[in-house]
Amino acid sequence: MATDSPARAARAASAPRPGGPGRGRGRRRRSPYPTWFYLPAAVVFGVLFVLPTFASFWFSLTRWTLFDSEFIGLDNFRLFFDEPQLVTGLRNTVVYAVLTSGAKVVLGMLLALFLTSQVAARGYLRSVVFFPVLVSTIGVxxxxxxxxxxxxxxxxxxxAAVGIEGPGWLTDPRWALYSVALVDVWKGVxxxxxxxxxxIVTIPREYFEAARVDGAGPLxxxxxxxxxxxxxxxxxxITLSLIGGLRSFELIWAMTRGGPGFxxxxxxSVIYKQYQAGFYGLSTxxxxxxxxxxTAIVLPLTWLLNRREVEL
Structure with a gap:
């Protein structure tokens, strides 16, 4: 009986008491702050995001200038998908986003594995890898x-010094988009x-030590x-890289301005050109x-990734 007393004491200490933390398990914890504390942030969010978003939806249905507007329904969207260069821009956006985000994920993981190993000058190499992120996109x-x-x-x-004839990286239609994507990966990886x-550094080392005892290799x-x-x-x-790739503009405009051709x-870049030409409704x-x-790509992807993380 005496030998069981510490175990019983431990179970009794860990058992939820009436009114204690175990009683409210499953309920959402109530915030200690009044609801109106969120009001300033809600006002800023509404003014800077919600109102411009709804205004964009409205003006996309009009033919507008700085002084007047005319409601034309979905004509702008029909014209958008009827223009070959606009459809080309849509296709290029998806290709560019997939290429850059995929390369950043693969190269970023490989570099992270290398820079968390026992390599000499590890801190310096981390700084070198991160430095392009700090440089101006236009300058790059x-x-x-x-x-x-x-x-x-x-x-x-x-x-040419080693006998290879280089292509027209930014002037050849077959290479232009991929060349910009390569630079984007260099800057964002x-x-x-x-x-x-x-x-990686938050993973407990005990897992690797146990795997080493079991004879597991690096792979x-x-x-x-x-x-x-x-x-x-x-x-x-994946989420940040994909959003950045879909919204890319500065690097492409600085390097090719959408050329050669489209x-x-x-x-x-197509939207910017339409603004320059005065087609404000079409660009909106x-x-x-x-x-x-x-939204259609990132929201389901984020839900899927977070869901799988929770299930893990």
């Missing part, structure tokens, strides 16, 4: 526009790496420990299409 675009010049650019000159590093550690337990970081990188146009409809495209 102008710099690589010079480097990728087919006549005298550093990249083609370096390839540092942020993905940082997020993956944050996810099994990655597949059965790192990848599942870093799922939250993976979901974050081969590297995305929705954002393009904004609505972009908003719906991002």
């Amino acid at each position: 675009g102008i710099t690589f526009q010079v480097l990728m010049d087919p006549f005298g650019g550093f990249i083609n000159e370096a390839l 540092g942020l993905a790496t940082l997020i993956f590093i944050a996810g 099994k550690n990655f597949l059965h420990i790192t990848l599942p337990l870093a799922r939250g970081a993976t979901a974050t990188v 081969t590297s146009d995305v929705i954002a 409809a393009g904004n609505v299409v972009l908003f719906l495209l991002v």
